Amino acid sequence: MDEETRKYLEEKARTLRRHIIRMLAEAGSGHPGGSLSAADIVTALYFRVLRLDPRNPAWPERDRFVLSKGHAAPALYAALAERGFFPVEDLWGLRKLSSHLQGHPDMRKTPGVEASTGSLGQGLAMANGMALAGKLDRKDYRVYALIGDGEMEEGEIWEAAMAASHYRLDNLTVFLDYNGLQIDGPTSQVMSTEPVEEKWRSFRWNVIPIDGHDFGQILTAIEQAREHLGQPTMIVARTIKGKGVSFMENAVGWHGNAPTREQAQKALAELGGEPVSE
Amino acid sequence: MGKNVATRDAYGEALLEVGAAYPEVVVLDADLSKSTKTAKFAERYPERFFNMGIAEQNLMGTAAGLAAAGKIPFASTFAIFATGRAFEQIRNSIAYPHLNVKIAATHAGLTVGEDGGSHQATEDIAIMRAIPNLTVLVPADGVETKKAVWAAVRHQGPVYLRLGRPAVPVIFGEDYDFALGRAAVLREGDKVALLATGIMVSEALKAADLLAGEGIEASVINVSTIKPLDVETVVTFARRCGAVVTAEEHNILGGLGGAVAEALAENCPVPMVRVGVRDVFGRSGTPEELLQAYGLTADSIAGAARAVVRRKG
Numbered sequence: 001m002d003e004e005t006r007k008y009l010e011e012k013a014r015t016l017r018r019h020i021i022r023m024l025a026e027a028g029s030g031h032p033g034g035s036l037s038a039a040d041i042v043t044a045l046y047f048r049v050l051r052l053d054p055r056n057p058a059w060p061e062r063d064r065f066v067l068s069k070g071h072a073a074p075a076l077y078a079a080l081a082e083r084g085f086f087p088v089e090d091l092w093g094l095r096k097l098s099s100h101l102q103g104h105p106d107m108r109k110t111p112g113v114e115a116s117t118g119s120l121g122q123g124l125a126m127a128n129g130m131a132l133a134g135k136l137d138r139k140d141y142r143v144y145a146l147i148g149d150g151e152m153e154e155g156e157i158w159e160a161a162m163a164a165s166h167y168r169l170d171n172l173t174v175f176l177d178y179n180g181l182q183i184d185g186p187t188s189q190v191m192s193t194e195p196v197e198e199k200w201r202s203f204r205w206n207v208i209p210i211d212g213h214d215f216g217q218i219l220t221a222i223e224q225a226r227e228h229l230g231q232p233t234m235i236v237a238r239t240i241k242g243k244g245v246s247f248m249e250n251a252v253g254w255h256g257n258a259p260t261r262e263q264a265q266k267a268l269a270e271l272g273g274e275p276v277s278e
Numbered sequence: 279m280g281k282n283v284a285t286r287d288a289y290g291e292a293l294l295e296v297g298a299a300y301p302e303v304v305v306l307d308a309d310l311s312k313s314t315k316t317a318k319f320a321e322r323y324p325e326r327f328f329n330m331g332i333a334e335q336n337l338m339g340t341a342a343g344l345a346a347a348g349k350i351p352f353a354s355t356f357a358i359f360a361t362g363r364a365f366e367q368i369r370n371s372i373a374y375p376h377l378n379v380k381i382a383a384t385h386a387g388l389t390v391g392e393d394g395g396s397h398q399a400t401e402d403i404a405i406m407r408a409i410p411n412l413t414v415l416v417p418a419d420g421v422e423t424k425k426a427v428w429a430a431v432r433h434q435g436p437v438y439l440r441l442g443r444p445a446v447p448v449i450f451g452e453d454y455d456f457a458l459g460r461a462a463v464l465r466e467g468d469k470v471a472l473l474a475t476g477i478m479v480s481e482a483l484k485a486a487d488l489l490a491g492e493g494i495e496a497s498v499i500n501v502s503t504i505k506p507l508d509v510e511t512v513v514t515f516a517r518r519c520g521a522v523v524t525a526e527e528h529n530i531l532g533g534l535g536g537a538v539a540e541a542l543a544e545n546c547p548v549p550m551v552r553v554g555v556r557d558v559f560g561r562s563g564t565p566e567e568l569l570q571a572y573g574l575t576a577d578s579i580a581g582a583a584r585a586v587v588r589r590k591g
Contacts, residue, residue: 060348107346107375115346116375119366125336126371129343129351132328136304136349156367159336167328 001216005048009215012082013043017244018271019078019091025264027095030103031071033254037179037212037239038072038146044218045144046079054084057111063141064130066115068123069148069177070104071256076113077101085112121154123147124174128164131172131232142226145174150182153191158203164232165204172232173225176200177212179241183255200234212237245270279452282445283420286384289441290315292427293352297323300431304344306330306353308337313443314354314384334359338367338381345377350431353379357386357399357440361406372436373411380430384441387527388555388572389477389565391443398560404532406438407505413458414505416440416526416534418479419448422502425456433458440476442527444565447480461508463515467495470583471515471522475501475534478525478553484576489583496583507537513545521586522550525579527569530554549589551582 016039024030046052050063067076074094081088086100093099100109104118114130117123127145134141151157164172176196184190193199200207206228210217218237225233241255242248245267248259259267279288297303297319304326311317311329320327330337334355341351353360360383361368372379383402390398406414415430415437417423423441430437449464456462464479465486474482479500486496497515501508516522522542524535535552542548555572569575 064347115343116370119370121335122339122367122371125339125367126343126346128336129340129345130347131343132340133344133347133349136325137347156333156335156339159330159333160339163330163333163336163340166331 001219006215009043009047012047013040014271014273015082016043016075016078018268018273019081020074021245021259021264021267021271023074023077023091023094024258025261026092027258029095029258030074031256032248032259033181033241034069034148034177034179035072035075036243036245036248037241038069038075038177039243040213040215041146041175041177041218041237042075042079044215046083048219049222050144051141052083054112057085061139061141064114064127064143066117066123066127066143066145067105068117068127068145069120069151070118070123073103073105076105077110080110080112120148120151121156124157124160127172127174128160128169131169132167134171135169143172145172147174147176149176149178149180149187149193149196152193161200161203161205168230169232170229173222174232174234176234176236177239178236179239181241181250181252181255185252197236200236204231206231206233207236208233209236210238212239213243279420279448281448283448284443284445285417285420285423285441286315286443288420288423289382289384289427290318292424293319294322296427296431297326300350302348303350303352303431304328306337306341306351308332308334308355308359310355314382316354334364335367338364339371341379342371342377345379351379352382354382354384356397357383357402358397361399361402365405369409373409376411376435378434378436380437380439382439382441385443386440387442387476388560388568388574389442389444389527391565391568392562394562395559400529400555400560401532402440403504403528403534404536407532407537411436412505413437413503415458415503416476417502418476418500419446419450421448421450421452421454422456425454426502429456429458442477446477449480449483459503459506459508461511462500462502463497463511464500465496465498467497468519469494469496469521470587471497471499471519472525472579472583473499473501473512473522473534473538474525475504476527478527478574481574481576482525482579485579485583488576488580494583494587501534504534504537507541509541509545512538512541516542516546516548520548520590522548523553523579523582523586524550525553527574528554529557531557549586551586553579553582
């Protein structure tokens with residue numbers, strides 16, 4: 001990856017993070033921690049990888065992205081707005097009655113959202129179905145999904161994990177947003193999920209461990225997944241919950257609490273760019 | 279069609295028909311394809327059949343993903359697992375986004391028989407009926423099952439199709455006029471309206487014969503679309519007869535009896551009796567023994583009709 005691309009993606013990711021903070025402050029509720037930890041992966045996908053047409057969201061040849069950890073919806077919405085699926089101004093209506101931006105992604109309300117998710121564990125199975133359909137129709141679109149490490153505690157994830165390798169879904173690439181925290185505390189304390197890489201390998205997935213905030217590693221892993229035949233790929237992305245905002249980083253309390261206006265201003269100042277005046 | 283046909287068998291045959299007509303029809307099962315009768319489709323169209331193993335949550339979620347990519351998936355397993363184990367996948371992955379998945383659940387009700395109460399879904403209609411966007415169909419025989427499968431394919435949106443295990447009497451000719459959302463009037467009489475669904479329709483017809491012998495003329499109405507309920511027909515016959523009996527192979531809570539009671543309470547309250555499983559679990563036995571033991575017979579319906587007619591003002 002050249003330096004220009006890196007700078008471009010880093011700037012986009014910063015824009016997404018600023019949108020996330022502003023959206024959540026406007027909404028007064030929502031999930032900053034997991035949105036910020038996923039922001040770099042979502043940025044790489046929407047601004048370097050996914051084959052999309054914002055003017056034709058239902059284009060049959062498009063790549064699909066399923067945000068299985070649907071509570072990170074602000075990251076997805078920010079990317080969709082920046083890609084032109086709907087106006088950036090829509091973001092400030094998040095979670096409000098008049099808005100199409102639901103608390104968790106709704107494929108019937110928001111252009112560009114591929115699956116209604118938010119109830120954890122369900123998105124990976126839906127991604128499997130899309131990948132199966134792609135195989136059946138001999139289409140070359142690819143299916144991407146993002147799951148959380150807490151989400152791995154859901155049984156349906158492992159049902160879907162078995163099925164994806166059974167059906168050799170090599171058109172499916174999944175990211176694990178491995179930030180190590182869930183609502184009640186560190187994942188290692190709430191419900192041990194380790195050894196994570198071995199688990200996915202034993203389910204016969206192609207497993208690629210990376211730093212989920214390093215664009216070079218994200219893009220290289222996606223390229224390796226594309227070239228890997230006969231198996232689905234799990235990119236185990238080590239991330240920092242709340243990444244980019246010092247007082248939110250690695251703090252359990254920022255899973256599902258929106259920042260106040262003062263906290264939001266402090267976060268935006270850290271993220272750089274123009275200050276937001278209200 | 280033969281004299282007695284299991285609705286699951288008719289479903290298996292109907293899948294071959296719609297599979298030939300619609301290339302986008304795909305079928306998923308959860309290791310029960312020989313019992314749900316999807317095995318025939320699997321044999322004919324192996325590339326369009328997906329066995330998901332004993333994993334009903336993933337069965338429904340994968341069906342949702344296939345539908346999102348333009349397929350018309352039929353997802354089959356036993357009613358207890360479809361509506362119980364995978365309830366939330368049906369709600370959130372399928373119905374909430376209004377995806378075009380057809381959930382064809384076999385082995386519903388007591389007539390599962392010897393496998394016992396753990397496997398006898400008597401609450402599935404109530405569960406499915408409470409989910410927005412979902413159409414709920416309960417065909418009465420093999421002929422209606424085939425027509426319901428065709429109607430489900432033509433309907434854009436999620437459908438729950440309730441099917442049974444044992445062979446049951448074929449009561450309709452091939453010319454039977456099935457329309458999704460419409461209750462079918464099978465017999466007309468003014469004293470009492472017998473509203474039945476599924477295998478209880480043939481029992482209701484027998485009950486009407488018994489009652490006619492006593493001078494009680496009954497209307498018999500096949501309510502095969504539980505949702506959306508044909509409120510107009512239900513209310514018309516409640517008004518005309520002034521007394522209603524519902525009959526279903528399901529808990530009296532939340533199923534056909536519940537739906538009819540809700541409609542009548544708001545539109546046309548009349549004396550009513552619900553024939554069904556009286557809020558208890560089933561047990562092992564032959565289907566015939568169980569229907570007898572739990573009062574799901576023509577005699578029970580006739581008895582309920584006599585009682586409700588006496589309550590008329």
